[in-house]
Each structure stands twice: as structure tokens, then as C-alpha cells.
Amino acid sequence: MFEAVAFYLFAALTIVMFTITVMTSQALYALTAMAAGMIFISAFFFILGADFLGAIQIIVYTGAVMALYAFGMMFFDTTRNVIEKRNNPRFVVILGGLAAVLVVLIVLAPIVTTDLNAHYPIDTSVGNSQAIGMVLFTKYLVPFEVAAVMLLVAMIAGIVLAGKKMDKSLTLMADEEIALMHALSHDTTEEKGGH
């Protein structure tokens, strides 16, 4: 009973938050609403007994990802309303709705009913985090390592892309130099844009 109440509550909240994320024209609202939605999602994980996943969700999404977005937004002018050209909004909604209806149709009428056997059955004797650890570092060790490398690569890539000219430190540069550098970079962009 408690679970059901929690489910419906969080479901409603998540849906509302995500709808705001999708619909609002204020970038900050969107960011905030999504952060909230992420946290509400983690609630489902807790309800489902995937405690570790819930924690990860909060840490990674609301912690890391949202922070990244927040930093990223600093580059852009986020105070203004985001002006977007819309063509055929009804079409978009219909298409999205259609996709949802179809997916629902598939899940509500589970057509192939053969039971799947559990590959890695849930061991109730130990806690969720421990069990996750057991599986992750045995069966999924290689993917785990690959994911780690991938994160490393992503990190380096993010740094390199966002922070070119790392050899130059603005704090150590004279103001003229900075102005010159900006002017130069601006010129190149002009040229690029001209193509």
C-alpha cells in the first residue's frame, strides 16, 4: 500500500518535473526541474530495492551531471528566454504520444509470455550494494573496466574540447595579450562563419 502511494506520488511528480523540463522556455527552470526529476527517479530505485542504483542516481545525476550542466550554462546567456523556432508542434506531440501508446501497448499486453530465467538471481541474504558489488566485479568486470576507461576518455575529451589553450593562463597574461587573443580567435571564427 505504502509502495503504491509512493509510486503514484513520485510518478506524478516525475512526470510534472520532466514536462516542465521539456516545455519551459527558461533554461534555469528546465535545469532545476530536471534535477528534481532525477531525484524523484531515484525514489523508484529505492522502492524497487535497488538502493545502490538510487544512490548512484543521486550522486551522478544530481551531483555530477547537474553540476556539469550548471557550469556549462555559465558559458551561455541563460537569463534570456530561450527562443526556439517551432514547426508543427502538434505533430511532435502526436508522434511522442503515439510512441508512448505503442510502448504501453507492448508492455500491457505482454505478447510473448515465456518466462525468462534469471541469469544472476537476486540474493536476498545480502544487502543490495554488496550483491551489486559481487556481480559487478565478477561477471561484469570487463565492462566495468571499459566503462571506467570510457569515463577517463570522456573526461580528457571534455577538458581538451572545452579548455583549449590550456598552456595559456589568463591570470598570468597581460590585459593586452588577452584582448589580442580574443580578437584573433574572433577573426578566425568570422572566417569560418563566412564559409
Place this chain on the structure above:
Amino acid sequence: MQEHILSILIFFPALAAMLGFVVHKDSAKAYGITVAGIEFFLSLWLWHIYDPMTSGMQFMEMAPLVSAFGINYMVGIDGISLFIIILSAFFTLIGILSLTETRRVKDLILTLLFLEMTMIGVFSALDAIVFYVFWELSLVPMLYIIGAWGGPLRIYASVKFFLYTFTGSLVMLVGMLFMAYFYYQATGQWSFSLLEWYRLILPVNYQMWLFAAFFLGFAIKVPMFPFHTWLPYAHGQAPTIGSVILAAILLKMGTYAFVRFSLPLFPDATVAFMFPIAILAIIMIIYGAMVAYAQEDIKQVVAYSSISHMGVIILGTFALNVEGISGSVFLMIAHGVVSGALFLLVGVIYDRRHTKLMSEFGGLASVMPRYATIFGIMMMASVGLPLTINFVGEFLSLLGFYKQSHSYTLVAGTAIIVGAIYMLSAYKKAFFGPVTKEENKHLKDLNKTELYGLVPLVVIAIWLGVYPKPVLEPINNSVEAIVQLMHDKAQTPEAQKRIPNLAKTGTMNSVQEAH
């Protein structure tokens, strides 16, 4: 060496072509002639060591390629493929010998050598995948020859040639994969070996589908009506050497594949499809001849005449008895020799006048008597005069099909009438009458290079017309094996009735003692 003769035959030209990249372009022709000459003598040696009394495969070689799926490099020849291989080597040699092209000769010769590899590969492959690989590879050099040395419409023609035939062969590939899958289902083992497929008796409805898939690939290559329209463009735009190889060898791949694949693998489907295909063949014969009659360009006349003759070959193949199939295999060789020669001859006049329109000629017989004589002999061979090479094939093909249907043969027999009509009228337009055009008055007769190419063809056309036995005998023995195999595999009563049983002799031939 003897046990690897086929691999040597297949890969020697290709290796030589690769080495040929370092040859200086002035000596490229000499190099090409040497390589093609060695290859031709090797093929003659192959004939020499071939045992004509054995009906099965000889000089078999096998090396595993993908053993998990039973794909092996497997080659071998019998009487049916032997002569087409010799013909391939021969025409490559003749083609290079009589080459008059001046643009990028070295590239052309190397391309021809690659083409030679693919042709010999197709005719000696005994593994479906190897066959398919060579089959598709043969498109590439031809595409290059048409596209690089062709006439004004060469890009259109070469792309059409490539895409059209490629589409067909993809369907054929699907058929081959299905066939292998059925083999897997039946035996629990993967195999693409043709000889193992021969042993498999498929259910009739499977045979129908597989036959149709293979048919599409082969029919486009032949080309059968209504899949023939790439041919006139390809011939019209190809340089002389391209047309010669295309008509003499590449078209034969289709008919050869019918004999090698469709007939022994799907005997019941073959019988079921016999009459529809015979109708197509008859359309090819008559329609091809009519369209040839309407042409204004002499090369197109020869091109459409190929369609007409290929109709007779198809008809003979689907006669499903020894006479018809032997005849059709013999006609493949005959048509190769004759149409190759005719294309060479058209090339001769094109080199001199840079036009192929018959209205531009007229009265050539008095200006170029030797040319007119050789053209006349080849024309008569094409018309199927007795004692020329074509007659033996045409006669046997029609004779064979007469056993299956009297009325169809009567209609198909009009080939000898309509064939005479377009050939004679074309000859009349180009060679007879007064010399009207000033440019034609001082044309040079055949020179030595051209004679080197043409005289051997004339000799073969008459020699095999008078004495076909050395070729016909090995063909006959191999064909008998195929027909017997088909009879043994036949399941439907219709097929059992249509395909003769050679094992019990003397049923029909009550007058055997006369021999």
C-alpha cells in the same frame, strides 16, 4: 604440375598482370602476348592430358577456406568446362594479338589478364562461393574496359551492365546461401561444394524457389529476354576487344551455369519450368533476329544476333537429353568463335572508318576482298551452314528439343530463316552494291595483325564444323553423366518421363545394329 594445372591456369594471368605493372608501356603488348600465349598453351596442354573417356571431374584441387561453413577452394573440370576454358585463353590471346587500341594499352592488357583469371575461375570452380566470387569479379574488369575505352555513352553503358548483372547475381547468391542451408538441414553439415550438392534431393517446392533465384542470375547474364537490354548498350559502347570477350566468353557463363547448376541441382523444377523457358528462348530467337534486322549499326546487328543464338543454346539446354545439351554446349563454343570473330571484323572496319553505320559502307566487297571473304565465311557460320561450327550446335540443340516438343521446335527452327534474313541483308548493305562513298574507295584490306587474329578463327570455324568429334566426344561423355544424374534425382513423374534414362539402353534405338 599436372595436379595443380587448374590453379596455375587460374592464377598465372593474374600474377602476370600484377608483375605487369612494372613492365614498360611500350613492351606491354609483347608482354601481354607472351603471357596469354603461355596461358593458351597451358590450356592446350590441359586438353592433351585430359582423359576424354572419363565423364567426371578431373584435375580436382581442394584447399579449405572457411572450414566452419564448408567453404573450400575447389576446382575441377569436365568435358563441358574444358573447352570453354580453352576458348577463354584463346580469345584473350587473339584479343591481345589483334589489339589496335592506342590509348593506355598497358592498362588494357593488364585488365584483360585479370579478366582471364576470372573467366577461367568461373568455369573451373566447383564450390558455389568460389564460383560466385569469380562470377562477380569478372564484372569489374569488364566494367573498366567499357567505362575507360568505350564510346561516347560508355558511362551509362558500363553502369547499366554492372548494376543489371550485379542485381541478378545477388539474387543468385541468396539462392546459393539457401541451398547451403538446406544442405545443412539435411545433413547437419555446411557445404558449398557443388559435387556434394549434386547428391542432395530437394523437395519439389524448394526446388522451384531455388531454381527461380538461380534463374534470375543466370538469365540476366545470358541475357534472356526480357533481361537483355544491357547487352546492346554494352556492345555498342565497348571497344572491340571488350565486345569480343563479352560475346565470346562472358555470355557463356550464364548458359554454362544453367548446365552446371540449375539442371543437375533442380531436375524437377527444370522440367516444370521447361516450357516457360522454351517460350522465352523462342522469343529470344525470333525477336532478337527481328530487332537485329531493323538495326542500322552493324555492331548492333551482331549484338542482337547473339541474343538470337543464345536463345538456341537455352533451348538446347532445356531439351534435357544428351543430344540437346551436348549441342547447346557445343553451340556455346561455336557461338563464341563466330560472334567473337564477327566483333573483331566489325572492329576492323570501325578502325578504318570510325563509324559502324551500314549506310556509310556499301560495295566493300570490291574494295576489301579479303575482308569481305572472311566476313562472308563467318556470316555463313553464323547463319548455321552445314560444315561450319554453328551448324553442329544448332542442329543438335533443335534436334534435342524436338524430342520434348514438336511445335516449339518448329517455331524455334525459324531461327535458320530469320537468322539468314538479318545476316544476309546486313551483308548486302555493307558489302554489295556500288561503292558510293568517296572515303570507302581507298580503304586498306586486312593487314597482317588482323589476319593473325582472324585466320585461326576461320580455321576453327571450319575445322570443328567438318570434324567436331574431338570436342564433341568429351562433351558428350560429361553430358551423359549429368543427364543420368538428373534422371536418378527426378521425383515427379513428369520429370522422370522427360529426362531420359541412359542406363537402360536400346529402348528407343531399335536399330542399333546399323552403327
Place this chain on the structure above:
Amino acid sequence: MEIYLYTALFSPLVGSLITALFGASRKTYFTGILASGLLFASFVSSLILLTYVMAGHTVHVEMMTWIATGDLYIPFGFVVDQVSVTMMMVVTTVSTVVHIYSIGYMSHDKGFNRFFSYLSAFVFSMMVLVMSDNFLGLFIGWEGVGLCSWLLIGFWYHKESATWAANEAFIMNRIADLAMLIGIFMIYWNLGSLQYDVVFAHISSLPMPIITWIGIFLFIGAMGKSAQFPLHTWLADAMEGPTPVSALIHAATMVTAGVYLVVRANPIYSEIPDVGNAIASLGAFVAMFAATMALVNRDMKRIIAYSTLSQLGYMFVAAGLGAYWVALFHLMAHAFFKALLFLGAGNVMHAMHDELDPFKMGGLKTSMKWTWILMTLASVALAGIYPLAGFFSKDLILEVAFVEQHYILYTVLLLTAGMTAFYSFRLVALIFHGDKRHLEHGIHPHEAYTFMLYAMAPLAILAVIAGMVFKTPYYQMVTQLLPAVQYHIHNHTTFWIMTIGTQLFVILAIAYAYKKYAKAVKVDKKVESGFFYQLLYNQYYIPKIYDEVFSKPYLQLSKLAWKQIDLRIVDATVDGIANIIYQTGEKTHTMQDGNLSSMLRWMVIGVVVLLVLAVAFTAGYNAVNLRAM
């Protein structure tokens, strides 16, 4: 004896090949003499073989295997028996004469060497035709003579009419050859062999319809070569060739090949008398039909050609009625006098500078005395006046028709005999008697070379004596192979009335021709513009009808097949399919507008489509499975 057989057969081939080597080089009499000499060798060998055969032997050799596959076995086999030796004699005699004659006739022609090459090749083909011991060997010769006929009719290839006639002859013969091939196929699949001896020994074991069809198909083949209606038009057009060719090919030898085939296949035709009657009726019809066309024609060679056609009709009447030896006998006699007639016409043509219209000649007997005598002799023989060859052979056919009680045929043939006499002497009268009309055209005729006249002499002698001298020995020899039936009218009164009646009728016709044409030629405008005259003069409009009904529509249809069907339908469909694919790309490439947003939309549309498919397929799968349960 085999050596003589091979000599007889191959010396013309050797002659042809050697002269062919000189084909493109300058004219040299050496080629003509060599070819003639080799033919003479062939003639001598044939003569030796004839004596051998007359002694009651036959020669049968198998040179080598030609085609052997499956159950089919065809050798190059040759047989010299009573029938083929007769033909060999005819062929070698006439062709030797024609060869020698041609040395003179063609002496001014550029293609002299080429001509002898073709002519000898023809003789070789003809020898293969008559000597072969199987149907396919016969077919080789059959096609070979067709080829040589094509080459020789179109010998003057710069003339449009000559090449056209050559092609017409070849193609028309091919139509008949198809029927012949079908006949051969039927024989093979029913009897398993094509050897004459095997086929004839077993033919009677076949069911009646099959024998009938074999007979019909073979006869259609014979119709083409022997120019029987409706495949007759090529023969008159074939006169475009040099005259010696007309003499050899289109009078004496090739055109009689059809008769030879029927005679050779007599065991088949004996089984099917109904077909025989049809052949005889067609023969009688053609005899009459051709003779009527000859009555009014104004082309010397064409008149003789129609006369040939008419005589071929006679032969078919005999062959159709089962009198095979009579047919062969008339074939032989006809070959002699008709070749003579043609060679005479050649002399006239030479003198007249290739003029062919006899109405522009006249009075030539003074300047061309010997030619006049020879041609008159040939015409008398053709008309069938006693004691020349025609009387013994042609009147015999009339008797056959009478004895076999085919009175209609008899009447037709009798009338035709009258017409034959009339047109033959109309020609002789117009050419050799009356005013010298040719002087108006500035032509001064001269007699042919003496050696040409000497060359013609053997034919003249044969035309005179062939009937009288040869009939009995010939009959004794040939009936060892052919059915020996003596056609005698037992009632003596009837016999004499008939013989004398026929002779009188013919003589009257000759007299009428002389009366009408020997003095002055009066052109009767009213008759000439009449329907019948025009009908006959235009050869019953048949060439025109063929042109309109077959040639032109075929060309039109061919053009249609190419331009409309091939380019507009078949090729257009292929290009259409390619175009659809190309256009689809062309149209949909706007989808790739580089706008991520629209790409995302497309992606979602794709997802939706896939989902729909998933639902639909699973639903369908379940529906099937549920029904199965």
C-alpha cells in the same frame, strides 16, 4: 572403286580451293582450265563408277564420323548406287560442259577466277548431295548448293537486283530447309538413325500419320529447292546470275535436287500414296502455271526459267504417281536440253550485249548459225518431238498419268505440252527469225567462240540421243533400286492415237508460234492491255503480293520491335526501375538537410514505425499460433 568415288567427289573441291587462292588476283585462264580439268576427272570417275554400277554393284564407303552424340551417329558416308550414279553423270556432264563454256563466256569478267571457284564449289556440294548415304549428309549438300547459288546469283554484286535476287533465293530456300530439318528430326526420333538403308528398311513399321508427316515435311524441303509453288518466285529472279550459272544450277542440277530427294526417298513415298497424289497434283499445277507465265514474258532467260519450272512440275507428277524412274529419266533428259538452251541463250546475250528482250532481237540465224541450230535442237527436244530426248521422257510422263487413270492431270499436262512448244518456238522465232530489230539499237552480233560451241556439242548430242539410246539400259539399271513399273498402254489403238495426237498437237503449237512471230512482230495492244495478259505478264502478281504481305510487314514489324518494344517497353522498364530508385534518392535527399532537429524527428518516426511493426507482427504471430492451437 573407292578411289574413283573419292576422285569424283573431291576433285571439284580441290579445283574450287585452288582457284579460290587466286580469287583476288588478276584473271588467269589457268584457273578456268584447271577447274575444268579437275571436273573432267570427276566426270571420268563417274563414268567408271557408272560401268561398275551397271554391272550390278554398288559402292558404299564411310569416310569418317561427323557428329556422334547420345544415340545420334552421323558419318560422312557416301553411296554410289543406281540412282546416285545417274545424278552424278548428269551433274558431272553438264558441269564439265558449263565449265568449259564459261572459260569463254566469262573471259571478259574481272571475277573470272572467283567464278570458277564458286562454280566448282557448287559441283562439290551437288556431288555431296547426291552421293550422301544419309539424310543429314544430303542436307549438307542441300545447304551447300544453296550457298553456292547465293554466291553465283549475286556474282555481280555491284548490281542491286542481283544481290537482292541472291538473298531472296537463299532465304526462300531456308524456309523449305526448316521443313526438311523437321522431317529429319522426325525420322531420327522415330527410327534412331538417319542412314538411308536403315530408314528405308524400317519406315513401314511406323504408324501412318508419322510417315505422312515425314513425307510432307521432306517434300516441303524439296519444294523450296525445286521452286515449286508457292516458293517459286526466286527461280525467275535467280536469272540475274551469269548465264552458265543458270544453265548449271537453275536448270540442270540444283533445282532438280527436290525431285532427286523424292526419288531417293521413294520407300517413304510409296507408303503414302495420298501425299504422292498431292505432289503430283501440285506438280501438274506448277507445270501449267509456269507455262502460262512463260507465254507472255519478254525476258529471254526468264522464259527459259519458267520452262524449267514447268518441266520440274512434270517430274513431280511422275514422282508423285510412283513412277520414280520416269521422273529421274526426265530429270536427266531435261538437264541436257535445258542446259543447252541456256548456253545458247548465253551466246545470244553475249552477241546482244546482255540484252534480254527477244522483241529487240530477230534474224539472228544469219549471223549466229550454229547457235540457232543448237537452240532449235534444244527447243525441239523440249517440245517432245520424236525422236529427241523430250519425246521419250516427257511423253512417258503423260502416259504415266494416263495409265494411272489421273485423267485430269493428263489433260493438264497435255495442254502444258502444247504451251511449252508454243513458248519455246516463240522465243526461237523472235530471236532468230524475222527482222533484224537489233540493228536499231546499234548492235552487231557475232557468233560465240568456237570452243564454246564445241563445248555445247556434247549436250546437243545427248539431247538428241538420250531418249532413244539410253532408255532401255537406264531402265534396266535403275530399276534394280527403284520400283520397276512399265507404263504401257495395252490398247494399241489408244496408244497410237495418243502418241500421234500429242505429236500433232505440239507441232501445231510450234507452227502457230512461227506463224505469229517469225515474220513481223505485230503488237496487239488490245490483248496486251487485257486482264489475262497483264496477270500473266506480272507473274500473277505473286512477287508483288509477297513483297506486300511478307517482306514489307516483316521489316515494319522488325522496326516496331526495335524502336517500340525494345527501346520503349523493355528497356524503358529497366530504366524506369532504375529511375524510380534514383528519383527516390533525389526526392528524399532533402531529408538529409543537415538539421539535427529534423533528423531527430525522422528517427522518432522510424522508432514509431518499428514499434507498429513489432505490434503488428506479434499480433499476427499470435493469431496464427492461437489458430494452430
Place this chain on the structure above:
Amino acid sequence: MELTLNHYLVLSAVLFAIGLIGVMRRKNLLMLFFATEILLNAVNVGMAAISHYRGDYTGQMFAFFIIAIAASEVAVGLGLLIVWYKRTGKIDLDQMTSMRG
């Protein structure tokens, strides 16, 4: 009222649809990234639910890896976004048409 797997799957589908609408609707690249995050999360819910109801850790494992991938994607994506913004001063999708076919 007992919760079943279907409840979660329906929720997942609904969230996914919201994400899809966002993906299609947004022209601002940053907002588009938000929408993709929603998509990934929607799937994660489904994964976790299946994992729970089937009694199998595989689902959770996948959700776990999805989170990892999402994190990397944000890092790289934002980096690219910043570079782009530096060059052009805009992050509007309609302007990014250099991949026009």
C-alpha cells in the same frame, strides 16, 4: 492494490515519450541534452523494475552502465557544445546544417 511490473513499464514509457517530445521539440542544443537525459532515465526506471520483478541483477547492471555512459556523454557533449558556442556564438540546431546531404 499491488504494484506490478507493468506500472513501472508504463511509467517508463510515459517518461520516454516526454523525452521524445523534448528531443523533437527543442532547438536549443543545451535543452536537447536535457531531453536526452530524460530518455536515458526513463529507460533506467524500466531496467530497474525488470531487474526487481525478474529477480535478476542484469537490469540493474545495465542501468548502472547507462548512468556511466550518460555521464561521459554529458562531459563530451558539453565540451563540444562549448567549442561550438565559442566559434559561432549560437547553439541553435537550425543553424547546424553543415551535414546537409
